Amino acid sequence: MSFFDRIAAVRTWDPDAFRPFVVDGHRVGRVRHATARALADFPDVFRVDAAAVTLSPRLADVDARSRAVHDVAETLAARGDAPTPRGEAYGVSETWATPARLRLDRGVVPLFGVKSYGVHLNGFVRRPDGLAIWVGTRAADKRVAPGKLDHLVAGGMAHGDSAHDTVVREADEEAAMPAELARQATPVGALSYVCEAESGLRDDTLFIYDLDVPADFTPACRDGEIVRFELMDVADALARVRDSDAFKFNVSVVMIDFFIRHGVVTPDEEPQYPELLQALHGAA
């Protein structure tokens, strides 16, 4: 196993298995062909052909589109063709910079393969012998990646949310971190990837934050999503990312980016350093 395997794991999808999901003339997602066939049962909402699934142009505004798609999702979930809605609505658009064309329940985001955004916070501690990083263990009953290792703070965000505010809110909810500390987190980049998920496709962008955590702060589990926090030596974290799948799949790639930005992985020791950077950002 290697860093490249970790990166490949978030970039594995077959374009031939999906067709575009079009709203208001823009491709905002991708659906499996089987999902497209299921959506064809609702001709008032979706126009389905071999080339695309198109939201009916008669649904002219965000509220009408969101209600109609939500009703379909509930019907599909009831008959076992879709995940159960979670009761949390995400805005959907073709890019982060364009207004939401539709609101969609978080639970069915992969079913429609629309873009999803989140924040991931690397909480690290400078020790005399090097860096250490705060790592959480996900609850065994999480739907995604149960029991895997996770960041100190991570969470999804609704389209148009402030990334910085999301970090501060999730830091409180997940790690009991005071707002005055969480506000010191610095944005340091983003990673985007597309990979197949159980119910469809993930098209994710993660906004990455670093926080130099003072030695006197210890995170506490609060909302039940994380059951344990530990401060892990960076060399230990690196070995686990590289040699195991102990970390949640997308946390692994954010950690690789962290190792590179902090000089833990170096060009003089990693012969494929240029290729690693390109793979991380999707150019390879």
Place this chain on the structure above:
Amino acid sequence: MSFFDRIAAVRTWDPDAFRPFVVDGHRVGRVRHATARALADFPDVFRVDAAAVTLSPRLADVDARSRAVHDVAETLAARGDAPTPRGEAYGVSETWATPARLRLDRGVVPLFGVKSYGVHLNGFVRRPDGLAIWVGTRAADKRVAPGKLDHLVAGGMAHGDSAHDTVVREADEEAAMPAELARQATPVGALSYVCEAESGLRDDTLFIYDLDVPADFTPACRDGEIVRFELMDVADALARVRDSDAFKFNVSVVMIDFFIRHGVVTPDEEPQYPELLQALHGAA
């Protein structure tokens, strides 16, 4: 003008204008069609057809290849078909991780469009009101980018050189920086790009280093490549990168990466933040 214009400037080339340069069965570079026609004058060294320029397989080892190509380069330079050799040999290979198959004078690297490697050092100072960055002004007689703004330290490296040692050596030669300070530079990533150059193609990978420069160090011009150093407020540097071409073309993209990694450009203020990251690393 925008950050995206700066990035586009290092990624502008027309694949149809070049054909592969093949050594030992591997594509190690790309040559303009006009260059290919000139190389056809030397059938003992190059096999030239419409599909590729191939180094003669009779040149079986690195020394024989390097001598033969060097002789051709000098002949081409003498008749005005190539830049003058600089007397500095770079190793040539298809990747950083594979051994050099050929040595080539630095002056004709773009003529053959082979991969070139360098280090760029962001030397920054933490001030109470924010970051400042050391910026050099290139000499007016430099062949590439005369008079443009440059990094505190930057330089090319031979294939297989240590990146860290190159930083320390160039820091001494260009900025009169003591080795004990230069050795504290941290590798933080790499940027790769391909763009057309006057004599051919640049296929560059830059290994990027950050150095937190103490307030009591002031760089001094030493080897004549940089004629002036100044400590520039990061907001001022950002505006010059975004709104002007005051910085050398490839220094601009390393600066954009710096602004992102240090939270100077943020996801909440730059609506195209995900696209900026992807463009920087070549995925867009």
